[in-house]
Amino acid sequence: MKRKMSPMSKLYVALIFLFLYAPIIVMIVFSFNDSASTSVMRGVSLRWYKSLLNDSATIQSLYNTLILAVTSSLSATVMGTAAAVGINSFRKKWVRKTTMSVTNIPMMNPEIVTGISMMLLFVSVAKLVGVTDALGFWTMLIAHITFNLPYVILSVLPKLRQMDPHLPEAAMDLGCTPLQAFFKVTIPSISTGIVSGMMMSFTLSLDDFVISYFTQGPTFETLPIRIFSMTKKRVTPDMYALSTLIFVAILFLLILLNVSQVRGEKRLKNKLDKGAKQ
Numbered sequence: 001m002k003r004k005m006s007p008m009s010k011l012y013v014a015l016i017f018l019f020l021y022a023p024i025i026v027m028i029v030f031s032f033n034d035s036a037s038t039s040v041m042r043g044v045s046l047r048w049y050k051s052l053l054n055d056s057a058t059i060q061s062l063y064n065t066l067i068l069a070v071t072s073s074l075s076a077t078v079m080g081t082a083a084a085v086g087i088n089s090f091r092k093k094w095v096r097k098t099t100m101s102v103t104n105i106p107m108m109n110p111e112i113v114t115g116i117s118m119m120l121l122f123v124s125v126a127k128l129v130g131v132t133d134a135l136g137f138w139t140m141l142i143a144h145i146t147f148n149l150p151y152v153i154l155s156v157l158p159k160l161r162q163m164d165p166h167l168p169e170a171a172m173d174l175g176c177t178p179l180q181a182f183f184k185v186t187i188p189s190i191s192t193g194i195v196s197g198m199m200m201s202f203t204l205s206l207d208d209f210v211i212s213y214f215t216q217g218p219t220f221e222t223l224p225i226r227i228f229s230m231t232k233k234r235v236t237p238d239m240y241a242l243s244t245l246i247f248v249a250i251l252f253l254l255i256l257l258n259v260s261q262v263r264g265e266k267r268l269k270n271k272l273d274k275g276a277k278q
Contacts, residue, residue: 024247031240038237052238061226062242065206068137068222072144073201079145080152080201081194085186087153088160107150115214118143122215136217143215144208148201155197159190192261199257203250 005013034043052058083103090096106114119135122142126134167189171181187194209224216225227239 027240028244028247030237031244033237036237048236048238048241051236052241055238058223058226058238058242061221061223064137064220065223068140068144069202069205072141072148072205073198075141076145076148076152076201077194077198080149080197081156081190083149084153084156084160085182088157103150103153106147107154111147111208111210112214114147115143115211118146118211119214133217133219135215137220139215139217140212140220140222143211144205147208147211148204151200151204152194152197155200156190156193159193160186163189195257195260199253206246206250 029041030038031048032044032046033041034045034047087096087099087103090099118139122139123134126132163186167185168178168181171185172178176184207224208222209228212222213225213228216222223242227235230236230239
């Protein structure tokens with residue numbers, strides 16, 4: 001029996017959603033403002049979207065951010081999936097718990113501590129090998145992969161535990177090699193966890209500022225760092241337009257992800273129902 005929400009509960013939920021999304025709504029509205037005011041709406045215009053297209057420095061920083069986010073999320077997804085499979089195969093519980101505790105340290109550690117420690121590590125290694133420009137794209141990539149890995153592992157591990165452990169064995173009994181069984185049976189069974197971890201990694205990498213600030217080089221600037229440098233003077237309204245476009249793109253990706261997951265669950269349910277009938 002379904003329980004109906006009381007009017008106070010509905011009001012409470014509405015206030016929570018209003019609190020969460022009011023800033024985003026205000027940002028989207030003022031991205032179409034005809035003036036540079038952040039408090040007075042003086043007409044609707046695409047002025048700041050056109051200004052954004054003419055800002056080469058911002059477009060370059062957005063390009064750098066997307067390249068870094070895509071590369072780090074894909075790398076973290078591959079490494080994290082492999083690590084999750086390895087952790088799940090541990091037979092001793094204390095080894096598994098110890099490994100998970102170590103894995104969660106980058107996630108629980110304050111970002112400023114992670115950023116400073118990685119900067120010191122990169123600079124020290126660069127001095128040992130005689131490199132002058134220690135920080136740049138590659139150091140940021142390593143840093144982003146490091147803090148993305150725990151999220152991928154935590155997304156994939158539950159799917160591995162839900163999967164029937166005898167499925168890969170059955171595939172190998174039917175003639176598959178261990179590698180073929182992994183790609184044809186294990187990967188499809190945990191695909192939703194892999195995609196969720198990849199999306200989480202992409203979003204975190206796209207949004208990161210603190211760790212990127214300490215591991216960036218003079219020739220590679222990401223969008224959060226550029227916006228931070230603009231706050232010392234004044235953030236121009238074309239940043240509202242850019243943030244609106246990023247929000248719409250992320251929202252579109254999340255909708256596609258949820259739709260694909262629902263369709264995948266329905267297909268799996270239909271297959272199970274057909275198998276049960278037969």
